[in-house]
Amino acid sequence: MMKTSEMHLCKVAKPPLERKWYKCPYCQKAALIYDNTAVCSGVFMKCKFCKREFEIKI
Ligand SMILES: [Zn+2]
Known part of the structure; x- marks a missing residue:
C-alpha cells in the first residue's frame, strides 16, 4: 500500500x-x-510592535 494522500x-x-x-490600526504594521x-468576531490581539491591543474585525 502506498501513501498517496499527499x-x-x-x-x-x-x-x-x-x-x-x-x-x-495604531502603527500600521503587519x-x-x-x-x-x-x-x-470578538478576537483581540496585542501588536508586537507598539504593544497595543486591538480587535480584529474581518
Ligand atoms: Zn501596532
Missing part, C-alpha cells in the same frame, strides 16, 4: 484564496495574515 491533495482544485495582511474565507 500527492492527491496537490491536485485537488481549490477555490482561489486571497491572503491579506491585517494591519495594526500584525497577522488572513484569507478571504476568514470569519472573525
Whole structure:
C-alpha cells in the first residue's frame, strides 16, 4: 500500500484564496495574515510592535 494522500491533495482544485495582511490600526504594521474565507468576531490581539491591543474585525 502506498501513501498517496499527499500527492492527491496537490491536485485537488481549490477555490482561489486571497491572503491579506491585517494591519495594526495604531502603527500600521503587519500584525497577522488572513484569507478571504476568514470569519472573525470578538478576537483581540496585542501588536508586537507598539504593544497595543486591538480587535480584529474581518
Ligand atoms: Zn501596532
